[in-house]
Amino acid sequence: MASARISVRELARQVGVSPASVSRVLNDKPGVSESVRARVLDGVRVYGLPGQAVGNTGGSPFVGIIVPELDNPAFPTMAAHIENALFQHGITGLIGSSVAQGGVDEREYIEVLLRHGARGLVLVSGWHAHLKHDHRWYRQLTAREVSVVFVSGLVEGLPMPSVGTSEASGARIAIRFLHDLGHRRIGLAQGEEHYRPSVNRLRGYRETMGRYGLADQSLYAEAVYTMDGGHVAARRLIGQGATAIITGSDVMAVGVIKAAQEMGLRVPEDLSVVGYDDGPLAVYGHPRLTTVRQPVDRIAAATAWTMDQLLKGQEPPQLHQRFDPTLIVRDSTAQVRQDS
Amino acid sequence: MASARISVRELARQVGVSPASVSRVLNDKPGVSESVRARVLDGVRVYGLPGQAVGNTGGSPFVGIIVPELDNPAFPTMAAHIENALFQHGITGLIGSSVAQGGVDEREYIEVLLRHGARGLVLVSGWHAHLKHDHRWYRQLTAREVSVVFVSGLVEGLPMPSVGTSEASGARIAIRFLHDLGHRRIGLAQGEEHYRPSVNRLRGYRETMGRYGLADQSLYAEAVYTMDGGHVAARRLIGQGATAIITGSDVMAVGVIKAAQEMGLRVPEDLSVVGYDDGPLAVYGHPRLTTVRQPVDRIAAATAWTMDQLLKGQEPPQLHQRFDPTLIVRDSTAQVRQDS
Numbered sequence: 001m002a003s004a005r006i007s008v009r010e011l012a013r014q015v016g017v018s019p020a021s022v023s024r025v026l027n028d029k030p031g032v033s034e035s036v037r038a039r040v041l042d043g044v045r046v047y048g049l050p051g052q053a054v055g056n057t058g059g060s061p062f063v064g065i066i067v068p069e070l071d072n073p074a075f076p077t078m079a080a081h082i083e084n085a086l087f088q089h090g091i092t093g094l095i096g097s098s099v100a101q102g103g104v105d106e107r108e109y110i111e112v113l114l115r116h117g118a119r120g121l122v123l124v125s126g127w128h129a130h131l132k133h134d135h136r137w138y139r140q141l142t143a144r145e146v147s148v149v150f151v152s153g154l155v156e157g158l159p160m161p162s163v164g165t166s167e168a169s170g171a172r173i174a175i176r177f178l179h180d181l182g183h184r185r186i187g188l189a190q191g192e193e194h195y196r197p198s199v200n201r202l203r204g205y206r207e208t209m210g211r212y213g214l215a216d217q218s219l220y221a222e223a224v225y226t227m228d229g230g231h232v233a234a235r236r237l238i239g240q241g242a243t244a245i246i247t248g249s250d251v252m253a254v255g256v257i258k259a260a261q262e263m264g265l266r267v268p269e270d271l272s273v274v275g276y277d278d279g280p281l282a283v284y285g286h287p288r289l290t291t292v293r294q295p296v297d298r299i300a301a302a303t304a305w306t307m308d309q310l311l312k313g314q315e316p317p318q319l320h321q322r323f324d325p326t327l328i329v330r331d332s333t334a335q336v337r338q339d340s
Numbered sequence: 341m342a343s344a345r346i347s348v349r350e351l352a353r354q355v356g357v358s359p360a361s362v363s364r365v366l367n368d369k370p371g372v373s374e375s376v377r378a379r380v381l382d383g384v385r386v387y388g389l390p391g392q393a394v395g396n397t398g399g400s401p402f403v404g405i406i407v408p409e410l411d412n413p414a415f416p417t418m419a420a421h422i423e424n425a426l427f428q429h430g431i432t433g434l435i436g437s438s439v440a441q442g443g444v445d446e447r448e449y450i451e452v453l454l455r456h457g458a459r460g461l462v463l464v465s466g467w468h469a470h471l472k473h474d475h476r477w478y479r480q481l482t483a484r485e486v487s488v489v490f491v492s493g494l495v496e497g498l499p500m501p502s503v504g505t506s507e508a509s510g511a512r513i514a515i516r517f518l519h520d521l522g523h524r525r526i527g528l529a530q531g532e533e534h535y536r537p538s539v540n541r542l543r544g545y546r547e548t549m550g551r552y553g554l555a556d557q558s559l560y561a562e563a564v565y566t567m568d569g570g571h572v573a574a575r576r577l578i579g580q581g582a583t584a585i586i587t588g589s590d591v592m593a594v595g596v597i598k599a600a601q602e603m604g605l606r607v608p609e610d611l612s613v614v615g616y617d618d619g620p621l622a623v624y625g626h627p628r629l630t631t632v633r634q635p636v637d638r639i640a641a642a643t644a645w646t647m648d649q650l651l652k653g654q655e656p657p658q659l660h661q662r663f664d665p666t667l668i669v670r671d672s673t674a675q676v677r678q679d680s
Contacts, residue, residue: 070420070435073413080437083440092436093440094404096435099424102424102428113434116401257626281621284621285624
């Protein structure tokens with residue numbers, strides 16, 4: 001997708017001055033008349049700034065990367081990785097947040113981006129991931145030749161590719177680790193159940209706890225995907241005798257730790273906590289989080305590659321790509337207390 | 341800047357089918373022939389999706405919001421506030437990060453955005469804020485009728501408006517607060533000195549410490565604006581006998597706290613720490629940060645208002661707007677220890 005930029009020589013020819021004059025004007029040096037200066041700048045307005053050819057051409061339309069919000073650091077981190085991976089393919093990704101757009105309907109916001117020239121959309125944890133939304137209208141985007149890649153979540157029955165982490169596998173590896181540390185009362189604190197990643201995580205949690213013979217519905221708490229959500233869920237789960245809590249995001253894990261500390265529990269001595277994401281938050285807090293790491297690099301690379309294929313009019317060989325997460329062990333987990 | 345969207349009725353008229361058919365196609369309902377369906381979708385491709393008029397029109401060019409990186413949560417938070425404030429003016433802001441664009445030269449990245457149709461640029465902590473960069477080329481943007489607002493930092497001698505926080509005032513209020521708590525060995529840990537906000541903060545620090553008769557060059561540590569930078573600076577300042585450390589960002593403050601804890605010091609009992617930003621990080625960590633709050637809402641509102649003026653071809657009445665920060669007192673500061 002490389003596009004050549006105009007050369008200094010060519011720009012000089014177009015506006016009828018010497019290459020040296022173009023150079024002087026562009027470097028804001030003296031020795032050119034006002035009229036020459038005006039001609040060069042007019043030329044720049046028409047032909048763009050001369051320079052080397054750049055891989056990342058602005059001549060082609062851009063791809064919009066829509067995240068729900070930018071306050072949870074996991075989203076800007078994911079968006080930045082996708083922006084960078086698109087850049088590797090010569091595609092410009094520009095980031096917007098639905099919440100920052102006055103909380104508009106996703107459809108409205110997508111229309112705005114398309115009118116600004118977006119030819120592709122990377123939708124991160126968008127309406128596609130929420131089971132309560134009507135997904136049929138996404139079909140129109142295909143009909144209108146807009147390339148769409150879903151990140152985290154997918155829509156069944158649509159030809160739109162998706163990329164993400166296997167949330168069920170994340171629950172599995174976290175529970176296995178905690179089980180090895182002697183924990184039996186392992187709670188799950190996560191966000192809304194109408195959100196597909198939550199559904200998957202809950203499935204993984206139930207299956208794994210069932211396999212260990214530890215299933216107990218009272219150890220599951222649904223809240224919202226925020227620090228306060230983690231706080232609320234933790235109070236309930238600790239009340240139910242949980243010695244360890246796995247969560248749906250690092251932000252929620254931070255809320256769980258705060259709730260535990262307020263209740264006079266030490267983390268990890270009295271309560272083990274496992275985050276999800278391994279975003280910037282995981283290492284900023286104290287204790288640093290043991291967390292299920294989403295492979296953002298691989299997700300971003302697969303998203304960009306798939307988008308590139310779509311923009312070239314090619315079918316991606318795989319419709320839904322899911323990557324297994326890894327467990328990053330830090331300081332928020334420990335062996336269960338002997339008296340638990 | 342409101343632009344009417346085509347109505348269902350008008351779209352139906354344009355493509356020669358009934359409004360009911362348009363409705364059925366758009367809602368993916370049965371009962372329309374393939375040829376009617378194709379005509380409606382062709383119409384949508386040409387005229388856009390019918391619906392209510394939207395305030396935020398995609399018909400006008402967008403404004404690019406460039407931040408250096410998205411991993412420090414202060415930047416996505418600032419960008420989201422600016423995006424939202426622009427939205428209030430009917431302007432679409434799209435966010436990009438120079439680092440995510442392969443760390444390209446700011447000039448190159450700006451060219452890419454302009455070719456994608458950006459008519460304005462909000463540059464947050466960009467090259468304009470770095471004294472070592474040559475700023476003359478920004479002049480070309482004016483010549484090319486690109487509207488530019490600088491956030492945090494400014495360029496003297498250019499007609500480009502800037503908006504930001506008074507960093508000197510931030511240092512002043514933090515030192516005054518710590519002085520009232522009995523601290524006398526107050527260190528400053530901040531980022532690179534060729535960065536204008538650092539210069540301003542250092543000036544405020546020196547003036548205020550001087551006024552208290554506490555000036556001591558060994559209590560100033562320059563590092564990088566990251567958690568590791570805070571860590572490195574803290575080790576040095578603690579070694580110099582600092583009982584309190586003010587910093588250039590919340591991220592650095594988190595690094596200071598980590599260093600203190602590793603050295604066996606308790607925060608705030610043995611060391612008081614003051615952050616800067618009051619971004620999401622300030623409340624996620626433990627202890628929660630006492631921090632100098634940048635008034636992001638006011639900065640974002642002033643930035644958007646100024647951009648709106650520029651896009652309308654009007655002069656903003658004030659070239660450089662600086663807001664005074666406030667001190668948010670949380671758990672990372674306390675009275676100096678009696679034996680200090």
